[in-house]
Amino acid sequence: MENKFVSDESLLDKSRIANDDLYIFVFPNVFSKEKSIKNALNQSVSKEWCHQIYFSTFKIIESNREAVAVKERLLSQQSSNFDANNPKVSKEKLQYLREAWEGFEEENPKPEYYKFLIVLITNVIRVMQDELKLSLRLFFSQDKDEIFMVIKCSEENLAVQADLMDYKVQLKDEPPPLEEYKKVAPYGDFEQKSADGKEMNLDIYKVYDRSSKHISNPVPGEFKSFFTYKDKVRILLAMINSAIDTGELIENGIISSNFPVHDENLEDLKENWGSFKKFWKPQDLEKIRLYFGEKIGLYFAWLDYYVMWLILPAIVGLIVFIIQKYYGDIGDQEYKMSYSEISILVFSMVLALGSTLLHQLWLRRQTELSWMWGTTEMIEIEQQRPRFKGDYGKDPVSGQKKKLQVKGVMSFFKRGCGITISLTFVTITIALIATIFIYRRVVAKMYPTYGMLLCASINAFQIKIMNFIYRAVARKINDWENYEFDSEYNDSLALKLYLFQFINSYSSLFYIAFIKKWSEGCYNNNCLKELETQLGTIFIINMCLNLFELGLPYIKYKLRMRQEAKHLREMKDKGLDISIKRSPYEKESKLEPYETPLDDYMEIIIDYGYVVMFSSAFSIVPFLALIVNIFEIRVDSFKLCNLTKRPYPAPANSIGEWESIIKTVSVIGTLTNTGIIIFTTDIFDNDTTTQKWFYFMVIEHFLLFFKVILARIIPDVPENVEKxxxxxxxxxxxxxxxxxxxxxxxxxxxxxxxxxxxxxxxxxxxxxxxxxxxxxx
Structure with missing residues (x-):
């Protein structure tokens, strides 16, 4: 059997990297002579495993899947039945894929892993070149342990695939003057031919240059495309996944790394967005979403909006903080309300009503951005997760070939086990917090102020450590629960993580604010002072630890590059011919992957909880949060531009499940701030418990009612967007x-x-x- 996957390095293209390279697949070097790599790849594997991977990769469904022996199964199937199960696979393709498998099976009664990889990758390349007409370029890594495959696609083929999948592109702008609602050119399906086969007028669509910049007046001979870079990557992956299950290759380690390539626009983003020197400069959300996609664009839009919202609470909180320090009578026992107490009341109302405005006005901003970016009516047909496990077959609903899973008792059992494990971690966390408070009681008898600060610091580190441990456990649970789509997986993971982190991060604060006064009493009968110390310590230590965490991707990258350099030195010492220059793609492959902004959202939302729910105890928190999040924008942008692979430019029309979490936190914040004023401060100490509960019900009902009114009178969709x-x-x-x-x-x-x-x-x-x-x- 002819092997098209050549091992001669001299035949590999070493030309300069072209501007239109789109995507990279990285395979293990199956031709390596190095002992450690050969030992890893020379292992025997079962024929059944090879068969399952091979046929799943090419989305081929066999008519008789009950047979145990692979050869019997292949020989017993009738060609007509085989073809009927695979209507979208050409007969020629089926023929050469079957012949390749039969040849491999015949020559390898006890298959070795590297030989299977050669057959599999050879046919992956053949399908991509012969069936999909993609342009591929292969080259070895610097130390010859990996093979890089650079993928590009012609404009004509991208247009064909875009037409097939009804990909939405933007139409040309209308001539001015324009009404407000006409300022965003419509997005519509890309169509090359009408239903009756006539050629469509493609002049109605916008065109772009190589850097994805819109060309207003294209001239003859000038490069132009109907698609931006992010469009090309989405279309290309849809094309590849229509013929090859890349998820199967990724899940089984056959593709060790895959990522879109960076382009010339990165330098502009590095200089003007991902630079700490430009922290004062507004974000260009249009450039961000064109380079990284709408999902990441919406994260930075939300972060930008949150920073703007924080300005008012930060100013009011800073004034309240100064008043408290100046008058210093927040803990007095007088019946008359002091200036400090009045300022806290005003500040709490600002937080309660401001959180509603944040949520409601963000919905409007989000809707406007979705309209401007053409994702409002997006119906994303999700690809199955690479790690989703199931038997390959034909979906009776969609008619597509995909992994199928029967949801039975085992599925519910896994969910039940996941809940049990999560509850166990919650119990451990509560026990740890209780232990800290018992220790605090002992220390506080000898060193009252020092004891409070020490235990608050221990609690802050405990929060971070438990969050780190549970994050790893939650991901394992989520993987085991076997979600089919990324949206299901991410929603479930976000819910698990947030519920745990809510309890872990806020339990000690709830205890001091509402229980400690009645269970064991507070220092100098002033629980508000203890709450202030606890909140301030946790928030500041958490802020410092987050900044340290942000350096981890850079440290990992440096360690990885050092290991590579050491490996190269060892190979040179052995007299092997090693390329001195490392390609940009190889450098990118050593960076950390960035799959989703889930962890970034989690960090911001937890801090938002501190601001909205407990700031009345430590009014400078919004000011600190403002500074932190201004810095956070630059840290996250620097990370994306310098420390991670370029992520898949995922489309999105909302921030998803975080909307409901933000709304819930704002409601809880109204209750906690009211409770702190009534039960934690000494403002109402001369009133009975019944009177306190009455005041609590009146104030929180008034604030909740006002929140509902605000939500009603502020529509989610601006009028110009609706029109x-x-x-x-x-x-x-x-x-x-x-x-x-x-x-x-x-x-x-x-x-x-x-x-x-x-x-x-x-x-x-x-x-x-x-x-x-x-x-x-």
Whole structure:
């Protein structure tokens, strides 16, 4: 059997990296002569495992999957049945894939891993080149332990795939002057041919240059594309996944790394966005979403919006903090309310109402961004997760070939085990916090102030350590629960992590604010002072630890590169011919992957909880949060531009499950701030418990009612966005599908006429109406 996957390095293309390279797959070097790599790849593997991987990779469904022996299974299947199960796979492709497998099986009764990889990767390359018409370039890594495959696709083939998948692209801008709702050009399906086979007018679509910049007036001979870089990557992966299950290759380590390549726009983002020197400069969200996709673009839009929202609570909180320090009578026993106590009341109301405004106005901003970015009506057909486990077959609902899983008792058992493990961690966490408070009681007898600070610091480190441990456990639980789609996986993981971190991060604060006064008492009968110390210590230590954490990707990258350099030195000492220059793609492959902003969201939302729920105890927290999050924007942008692989540019029209979490936290914040004022401060100490509960119910009901009113009077969708979406649908119908919006115009244009009816026609005459009415008597 001819082996197209050549091992001669001299035949590999070493030309300069082209501008239109789109994606990288990295395979292990199956031709390596190095002992450690050969030993790893020379291991024997079962024929059944090879068979399952091979046929799943190419999305081939066998007619008889009950047979145990692979050869019997292949020989017993009838060609007609085999082809009927695989209508989307050409007969020629089925033939050479079967022949390749039969040849491998014949030559390898006890298959070795590297030989299977050669056959599999050879046919992956063949399918990508012969069936998908992709351009591939292979080269060895510097130390010859990996093979890099650079993938690119012609403009013509991208257009074909975009047409097949009804990919949405933006139409040309309307000529000015424009009404507000027309300022965003519509997004519509990319169509090369109409339903009747006629060529479409492609001049209606926007065109872009190589750097994904819109070309307003293209000139003949100038490079132009209907797709931005992020569009090309999405279309390319959809094309590859239509023929090859890349998830199967990734899950089984056959593809060791995969990522979109960086392009020239990265330098601009590094200089103007990912630089700490430009912390004062506003973010260019359009550039961010064009480079990294809408999902990451929305994260930074949310972070930007949160920073702007923090300005008012930060200013008010700083004023309250100064008033408290100046008057210093927050803990007095006087019946008369002091300036400090009045300032806390005002500050709590600002937080309660401000959190509602944050959520409601963010919904408007999010809707506006989705409209501007063309994702409002996005219906994402999700690919199955690479790590989703199931038997390959034909989905009776969609008709597609995919992994299928029967959800039975085992599925519920896994969910139950996951809940049990999570509850166990919650119990351990509560026990640890209780232990810290018992220790605190002992230390506080000898060193009251020192004891509070020491135990608050221990609690801060305990929070970070338990969050780190549970994050790893939650991911393992989630993997075991076997979610089919990324959205399901991420939603479940976010819920697990947030519920645990909510308890872990806030339990000690809830205890001091609402229980400690009654269970063991507070230092100098002042629980508010203890709460302030606890909150301030946790927040500041958490802030410092987060900054330290952000350096971990850089440390990992440096260690990885040092290990590579050491390996190269060892190979040179052995006299092996090693390339001195490392390709940019190889450098990128050593960076940490960035799959989703889930951890970034989690960090921000936990800090948001400190601000909204407990700031009345330590009013400078919003000011500290403002500084931290201004810095956070630059840290996260620096991380994306310098320390991680370029992520898949995932589309999105919202921040997802975080919306409901933010809304829930704002409601809880109203209750906690009211509770702190009533029960923790000494403002109402001269009132009975019944009176305190009455005041609590009145204040929190008033604030919740006001939040509801605000949510009602502020619509989620701005008027210009609502009009813009209606106008966009009209333009898409008219320009792409040639359908006039007016019903009469449609009837005239397409020759549509209502068919006449037989029988006597109705007449508006009293005598006729009288006669007609007798028929019912």
């Amino acid at each position: 813009g979406l209606i106008w966009s649908r009209r333009m898409v119908k008219e320009k792409i599908f040639g359908k006039p919006s007016d019903v009469d115009e449609q009837r005239h244009a397409f020759g549509l006429k209502f068919k006449g009816i037989t029988g006597e026609q109705a007449v508006f005459d009293p005598e006729k109406i009288e006669l007609a009415g007798r028929d019912f008597k």
